[in-house]
Amino acid sequence: MRNLYADTVEGIIREVEGLGVAPSGKLTVMVGDVVRMSVAFKYRGSAMTVTLRGSIGKRTLGVFDEIAYKTKSISLSQSADFVSYTAYVDIPTSAISPATNYDIEAKISEYAGQTLVKIDDVIDVLGAPEFQNFQITDYSKV
Amino acid sequence: MEVRQGLPMPAPVSESLPPAGPRRRGNLGAAVGAGTYTTIYGSAPSQASYGEQVTIDVQIRNKAAYPIYIAVTGRYNGVDFTFSPEYANVEAGAYGPFSASFSMPNKDITVDIWSWYWTGSEWYQDDHTSVTIALKVLTPEFSGFGISDYSKL
Numbered sequence: 001m002r003n004l005y006a007d008t009v010e011g012i013i014r015e016v017e018g019l020g021v022a023p024s025g026k027l028t029v030m031v032g033d034v035v036r037m038s039v040a041f042k043y044r045g046s047a048m049t050v051t052l053r054g055s056i057g058k059r060t061l062g063v064f065d066e067i068a069y070k071t072k073s074i075s076l077s078q079s080a081d082f083v084s085y086t087a088y089v090d091i092p093t094s095a096i097s098p099a100t101n102y103d104i105e106a107k108i109s110e111y112a113g114q115t116l117v118k119i120d121d122v123i124d125v126l127g128a129p130e131f132q133n134f135q136i137t138d139y140s141k142v
Numbered sequence: 143m144e145v146r147q148g149l150p151m152p153a154p155v156s157e158s159l160p161p162a163g164p165r166r167r168g169n170l171g172a173a174v175g176a177g178t179y180t181t182i183y184g185s186a187p188s189q190a191s192y193g194e195q196v197t198i199d200v201q202i203r204n205k206a207a208y209p210i211y212i213a214v215t216g217r218y219n220g221v222d223f224t225f226s227p228e229y230a231n232v233e234a235g236a237y238g239p240f241s242a243s244f245s246m247p248n249k250d251i252t253v254d255i256w257s258w259y260w261t262g263s264e265w266y267q268d269d270h271t272s273v274t275i276a277l278k279v280l281t282p283e284f285s286g287f288g289i290s291d292y293s294k295l
Binding site: 048 | 292
């Protein structure tokens with residue numbers, strides 16, 4: 001007999017694991033995890049190859065300290081009309097210290113003035129598993 | 143009509159029919175005698191974007207005192223292209239229309255155009271002209287750039 005409960009739970013877990021967080025939802029990762037940052041945009045102009053850059057960092061007094069980033073080349077076709085594109089970069093987090101409220105940025109490097117977008121306080125990074133105050137609280141006959 | 147010494151005369155259309163248009167390329171160095179029996183007039187775009195269809199329209203004037211066969215060939219950046227019709231019977235003093243088109247490459251080009259007349263046994267290169275077509279660069283423009291989502295792999 002089919003276990004509907006188990007199937008449902010497994011399905012939900014799978015869905016959650018593969019689901020991206022929409023801005024500006026919070027994403028929690030462990031140090032060393034990879035964050036996939038997806039972008040969408042429209043482009044018109046001559047054919048060219050540009051660089052998508054996705055970053056994780058900390059913004060302090062308006063200055064973004066880029067801690068981890070990844071770039072990817074994107075080929076854009078020539079078009080006189082706007083054409084929609086989607087792309088992503090996979091950013092490793094091994095260089096990021098465990099902390100909360102990291103900020104993210106994405107841009108087309110060659111056209112940062114037109115494309116730079118920032119979202120603050122959306123990534124929490126957890127460190128290695130840690131235990132604190134582990135102790136025997138009591139002992140009794142059972 | 144001026145007839146230069148040493149140049150083959152165009153054959154009147156009544157004498158012989160060309161089997162085909164010119165098979166040779168135009169020779170950029172052969173400017174001597176250019177335009178003795180024909181003159182090239184035409185139009186071409188000053189710029190075109192990459193992949194755009196470029197059309198070259200020319201009118202070749204017959205400067206001979208009788209009808210002759212005229213043909214046109216062209217080349218841009220080392221690439222030969224053909225005009226339509228392959229050749230034409232053009233009345234004395236009249237203009238024969240020829241047209242060609244090709245896809246604009248991803249750089250500026252210089253288009254060379256040659257007119258030819260039929261001597262009765264061969265095509266003779268007569269007039270030459272060239273035109274530069276600049277690659278039209280479309281201004282890059284982005285719209286609605288944004289982070290759509292982020293996830294842990």
